[in-house]
Amino acid sequence: MANEIKLHTPLTSEMLEKLQVGDKVLLSGTIYTARDAAHKRLVELLEAGKELPFNPVGAVIYYVGPAPARPGKAIGSAGPTTSYRMDSFAPALMNAGLKAMIGKGPRGQSVVDSMVKNKAVYLAAVGGAAVVSAQAVQTAKIIAYEDLGAEAIRELRVVDFPVFVANDIKGNDIFKIGVEKYRR
Amino acid sequence: MKEINVSRLIPVVRKLCIDANYYASPDVVEKIKFFMDKEESPTARDILALMLENHKMAAEEQMPMCQDTGVAVVFVELGQDVHLVGGDFNTAINEGVRQGYQDGYLRKSMVDDPVIERKNTRDNTPALIYTEIVPGDSLKITVAPKGGGAENMSEVRMMKAADGIEGVKDFVVDRIKRSGGNPCPPVVVGVGIGGSFEQCALLAKKALLRPLTEKHPDPKWAAVEDEILERINKLGIGPQGLGGRTTALAVQILYKPCHIASMPVAVNVNCHAHRHESAVIE
Numbered sequence: 328m329a330n331e332i333k334l335h336t337p338l339t340s341e342m343l344e345k346l347q348v349g350d351k352v353l354l355s356g357t358i359y360t361a362r363d364a365a366h367k368r369l370v371e372l373l374e375a376g377k378e379l380p381f382n383p384v385g386a387v388i389y390y391v392g393p394a395p396a397r398p399g400k401a402i403g404s405a406g407p408t409t410s411y412r413m414d415s416f417a418p419a420l421m422n423a424g425l426k427a428m429i430g431k432g433p434r435g436q437s438v439v440d441s442m443v444k445n446k447a448v449y450l451a452a453v454g455g456a457a458v459v460s461a462q463a464v465q466t467a468k469i470i471a472y473e474d475l476g477a478e479a480i481r482e483l484r485v486v487d488f489p490v491f492v493a494n495d496i497k498g499n500d501i502f503k504i505g506v507e508k509y510r511r
Numbered sequence: 512m513k514e515i516n517v518s519r520l521i522p523v524v525r526k527l528c529i530d531a532n533y534y535a536s537p538d539v540v541e542k543i544k545f546f547m548d549k550e551e552s553p554t555a556r557d558i559l560a561l562m563l564e565n566h567k568m569a570a571e572e573q574m575p576m577c578q579d580t581g582v583a584v585v586f587v588e589l590g591q592d593v594h595l596v597g598g599d600f601n602t603a604i605n606e607g608v609r610q611g612y613q614d615g616y617l618r619k620s621m622v623d624d625p626v627i628e629r630k631n632t633r634d635n636t637p638a639l640i641y642t643e644i645v646p647g648d649s650l651k652i653t654v655a656p657k658g659g660g661a662e663n664m665s666e667v668r669m670m671k672a673a674d675g676i677e678g679v680k681d682f683v684v685d686r687i688k689r690s691g692g693n694p695c696p697p698v699v700v701g702v703g704i705g706g707s708f709e710q711c712a713l714l715a716k717k718a719l720l721r722p723l724t725e726k727h728p729d730p731k732w733a734a735v736e737d738e739i740l741e742r743i744n745k746l747g748i749g750p751q752g753l754g755g756r757t758t759a760l761a762v763q764i765l766y767k768p769c770h771i772a773s774m775p776v777a778v779n780v781n782c783h784a785h786r787h788e789s790a791v792i793e
Contacts, residue, residue: 393618395618396616397573403575408660433693453562454782455576457576458576459561461574476631505754
């Protein structure tokens with residue numbers, strides 16, 4: 328693997344410029360969880376010109392619906408969910424300042440184009456390695472949409488959360504480059 | 512005739528739900544190691560190693576391997592000499608699922624109205640229960656928690672007899688190609704052929720239950736499985752779709768007779784967690 332880079336939130340365009348697809352990133356700071364149902368509500372707020380439950384500028388959204396935490400643990404198993412289901416909502420959030428998304432699986436062209444335009448990146452976490460991912464989470468608290476259960480928006484404090492750069496700000500896509508390299 | 516009180520099903524189903532989510536099956540571990548040794552991509556090897564580490568941590572920490580602890584798919588083989596007493600059979604299974612998902616800190620992923628309301632049922636019920644009457648006086652229960660990411664990449668196609676075995680192979684390979692990194696590869700591919708529109712889909716799901724280390728009993732179908740697996744692993748998708756030679760761990764086929772005009776084929780994709788646990792009640 329290429330480089331291993333440490334990043335801390337909030338993210339800026341300058342911080343993301345050096346990232347290349349395939350780089351391993353150890354991410355620390357504050358990230359927000361959101362998946363299908365929460366995205367629908369967030370984009371409805373943006374369309375109505377209302378404030379989001381968190382500041383989107385420089386923010387990171389992790390596509391995850393964690394399992395319940397055992398007593399004494401910050402969070403239950405917390406691996407990524409499949410990202411394409413959030414594709415129709417992602418550009419609006421990037422236009423509002425979102426700098427990174429964490430999930431699994433490839434993104435549609437409109438999302439890739441929006442990443443280039445907004446200088447944002449897409450980071451892949453390892454799907455199914457949910458206990459490993461949970462170990463990086465120090466604290467978790469629900470900040471919005473508690474009625475959605477596992478799909479509520481949580482604010483996570485993470486330390487050295489391991490992810491791979493899947494789409495960089497230049498429009499490169501590891502799901503295309505990696506697959507072409509190993510196709511026979 | 513043997514009487515079995517349905518209340519005995521509750522703790523059994525509860526434990527199967529928890530164990531299937533906490534403990535990786537030995538055949539899955541063996542297959543991941545087998546492919547890791549042959550894997551050409553360093554990133555892919557890293558990811559496969561992380562999956563094995565995750566298995567160990569899940570067992571140690573008593574946490575589910577994946578946060579998507581799935582819909583509880585329950586297969587029951589009910590001996591025809593069993594008389595179930597003491598209440599409703601399906602209610603007992605659902606109570607076992609409810610207790611397992613609650614007590615095991617498993618995620619509740621079921622919504623009731625699937626389109627308009629999409630309200631979480633909060634206890635992961637209802638389970639999907641498939642009951643088959645078989646000879647004997649015992650009851651076998653298999654719980655196979657199924658995650659959404661891989662299930663969403665599944666497909667049924669009403670093919671023509673003229674498409675032949677090459678048509679079937681092409682369909683399965685193409686389905687996995689179009690799935691890319693979405694179903695959490697390396698996947699296990701269940702293929703159901705024949706029967707009808709609905710039966711081939713169920714066959715595809717049942718095909719996933721065969722141990723990964725066992726070959727198809729019919730050598731000509733075993734050869735088809737081997738060929739499809741080889742073609743899938745040449746696609747380059749790799750673990751998590753980031754590139755590599757390990758896209759599937761196994762291809763498993765089940766078939767049934769069908770109408771002279773039909774050749775239904777279903778592909779049910781399972782993620783690398785490939786969860787299922789069974790128990791017998793006598």
